[in-house]
Amino acid sequence: MKSATSAKPQEYPPNPSPDRGQDGIQADTCTCTDTSVFKDIFSADTFNSSEEFDDLFKKYQNQTGSVSRVKSYSSVISENKRRQQQIPNELRYGSVSFVGVHYGDPKRKGLGIRQKQRYLPRGCNVLVALSARKNELVITKTNLQHNHEVSVALQLFYNQKRRLISKEIGDAEDVVKLYPDNKQLKSFLQGKYHKAVAMQDVRNLKRKMKSGDGMSDIGKLTEIVDAEKGKVDTTVDDGGDIQMIAFATNEMVSMYSKYPEIIIMDGIYKINRYNYPLYMIIVQDNLGRGRAVFYAFVRSETADIMLDIMSSFCRMMENANQTKTVMTDKDKNEIHAVRALLPKADLLFASFMS
Structure with a gap:
């Protein structure tokens, strides 16, 4: 052995x-x-x-x-x-x-x-x-x-x-049908876009196209939130790829304004076909129930995206400075974002969220 x-x-x-x-x-x-x-x-x-x-x-x-x-x-x-x-x-x-x-x-x-x-x-x-x-x-x-x-x-x-930007992915949709073989498709993409496309990139591209058009889903989400007189905020990178989609309905904003003193921030995973983590911010109502007041789908959990989350939250809630305590886990990027955007709020670390 x-x-x-x-x-x-x-x-x-x-x-x-x-x-x-x-x-x-x-x-x-x-x-x-x-x-x-x-x-x-x-x-x-x-x-x-x-x-x-x-x-x-x-x-x-x-x-x-x-x-x-x-x-x-x-x-x-x-x-x-x-x-x-x-x-x-x-x-x-x-x-x-x-x-x-x-x-x-x-x-x-x-x-x-x-x-x-x-x-x-x-x-x-x-x-x-x-x-x-x-x-x-x-x-x-x-x-x-x-x-x-x-x-x-x-x-x-x-x-x-190495990653293909949104425009390149759109141009490549018909090509994927012509080149079902991964090796052939890899060679074509390398020659077309002069990028060192790897075999895993080809698999990811096919999986993304098979899952459907993410932009249409964003449009549907925007329509739903607009119908509720809510707010939607999106950020994209230089290549046009979506990094964050944050939203809050009018009812959620109103709920926060009633109970702004303590908020809970946490992320959950594997709940959508794009594998975007979902971050949510929750308040506690007068009956002790947790009520979601803000949602954000994110591509990754980097420091700049965490800051984008908190910036969107502060813009949507308008009176976010009324928050006195933020409960989160021990993730450094989350902590930095909270301290940057809510510098006067106290931080509590929840062991069950770590």
Whole structure:
């Protein structure tokens, strides 16, 4: 009998070729800093809007092959609640930190026995932080030292670059019927959109098309909520993919206004065909019954989406500052969102929700 020894987890994405791109030509590879490229692109460290910074940051990533995500941020709405000098909406962020996609250490939940575990975190400390000062966004901190290989060729294999956007998915519907074989469809999509589409991406695409048109379901939901004189809020990413659908009927808003002091926030799973987690916010009425006052379907549970949830809740309820206590689990992204948007509310952690 073989002994159960701890296996080193595989790093993601798998490296198809350390030194060659898709066409077999030498790829630009970096395992050190991108400081010189960063300085060439960012001639100044102040910006008049978030769009100005975002455009330059995308240019920097495209040239170096780096991939990043939002680690944390505070919105203009939350910052203006505590600042005397108001921040213009064009800045979007009160503060924001972008980190490399391999930032942090792997969170291993098992015993390390499984041989094929993949983890994005690998201890990389790349970071770019900004903060709003007066009427500008200012870069306050940078660390551009990677501890892993970075190249434009490898960038194509990350999910952020590999995923088809909504328009591409729409264009591909007829092609799926012509190419029922997964390998043929994969080759076609790679050639058509110049993306490193994986076999699992093809399976996911077919499953998504088989499940039906999500946009029509959103339209139906909007009609129902509008009929109840309610409110609907949606957010999409740069590729047009839906990240959040939040809504509250007029009756739900009215219920919150009656019992705003304590709210309970929690997420439930596997209740819709799109596998979007459903977050809900509940109040307790005068009979001790839990009453839902807000719902949000989310694509993932990242820090920025949690902030979008709380921002939508505060906009829809209007008098959300009347909430004195928020009960949630110990998820860091939820905690950060609550503290950013309801800074005066006390936090309670429910053990049954952990």
